[in-house]
Amino acid sequence: MVIFRRAAQVLVTVLALLWLAPPPAHADDPLRLDEQLTDRSGVLGDRRPEAEAALRQLFDQSQLQLFVVFVHSFDGAGAQEWADRTARRSDLGDRDALLAVATRDRAYAYSFDDDFPLTDAQLADVAATAIEPPLAQNDWAGAVIGAANGYQAALNGQPVPRPQIRPGRPDTGGGIPVAVVAVPVVLLAALGLGGWLLWRHLRRAQAAPPPGGVSTEELAARADTLLVELDDELRTSERELTLATGQYGAEATRSFAAALDAARQEVAEAFRLRMSLDETAAGEPDRRRVLTEIIQRCEAADDRLDAEAEAFDQLRELETHVEQAVAELGRRRAAAPPRPPAAASARAARPGQK
Numbered sequence: 001m002v003i004f005r006r007a008a009q010v011l012v013t014v015l016a017l018l019w020l021a022p023p024p025a026h027a028d029d030p031l032r033l034d035e036q037l038t039d040r041s042g043v044l045g046d047r048r049p050e051a052e053a054a055l056r057q058l059f060d061q062s063q064l065q066l067f068v069v070f071v072h073s074f075d076g077a078g079a080q081e082w083a084d085r086t087a088r089r090s091d092l093g094d095r096d097a098l099l100a101v102a103t104r105d106r107a108y109a110y111s112f113d114d115d116f117p118l119t120d121a122q123l124a125d126v127a128a129t130a131i132e133p134p135l136a137q138n139d140w141a142g143a144v145i146g147a148a149n150g151y152q153a154a155l156n157g158q159p160v161p162r163p164q165i166r167p168g169r170p171d172t173g174g175g176i177p178v179a180v181v182a183v184p185v186v187l188l189a190a191l192g193l194g195g196w197l198l199w200r201h202l203r204r205a206q207a208a209p210p211p212g213g214v215s216t217e218e219l220a221a222r223a224d225t226l227l228v229e230l231d232d233e234l235r236t237s238e239r240e241l242t243l244a245t246g247q248y249g250a251e252a253t254r255s256f257a258a259a260l261d262a263a264r265q266e267v268a269e270a271f272r273l274r275m276s277l278d279e280t281a282a283g284e285p286d287r288r289r290v291l292t293e294i295i296q297r298c299e300a301a302d303d304r305l306d307a308e309a310e311a312f313d314q315l316r317e318l319e320t321h322v323e324q325a326v327a328e329l330g331r332r333r334a335a336a337p338p339r340p341p342a343a344a345s346a347r348a349a350r351p352g353q354k
Contacts, residue, residue: 047141103171126150263301
């Protein structure tokens, strides 16, 4: 039968590729960081929003921008050398810091500018109290949160708080060839592969998608694009809120702050849903449903931010009109003729008036 011949061909091809493919390389050269949190090891999972929130809070309270990067390996370089080279490539300034973690090497280092207002002793205290304990138990997000809270406490002259540790899974590497592990799995799957291909063939024949319908791949691409765009828009909106609060006060920006918080929650949940798709083997209907929800959450967050941006544009325009009106009134007063002295004398001489 054609279906089962195709299954056998696929099986042989997979086995050949597994045996011939070289072991995957996980070493990472020093890099230029494009964002504040880089997770090349993929260890943060659904706790990434927590780590990002801690980094934002540190910046809001101290104007210190902590960059964190997770990689599998420092590629044979010393941890401090790797961190310093990455900091230089990223053009970090005197209010920037870098925490670099090699999850598979189980090594880390931090890099600060010489003019940074913390002593070596304070940096070592944060490392020993708030960074190393989470790393020792594979709590990768906890290390980010501990570092951010620890540096803030040290800047404020307070004791470094001990983080609440949530042990996680290690980033394990191995020298076993891929094929040795994969061959038994492939052989066990051989019996079901032909049946799965047959089931898929019949399903496609009976329930083909309507013409012009959006494919699952297109939904995934749309969801990923929106997540990236919304992440950038949130960062921009946070900076605008800080400026607007300083200009108009907290009361005038209360609605914007609420909308930003709601949008941040929508995007965090969308990120969590996207990560869940990568971690679970969801069927086609469930995958489309989750991707659609991600898109809807991103669009809702975008609508909230757009609405508040429009309101602030109107506020700025009103402020401009008021300033113009005040200036025009001042010009008219300066150009008006002085009040006649006789009128002033008549009011002063009115009977019964003191």
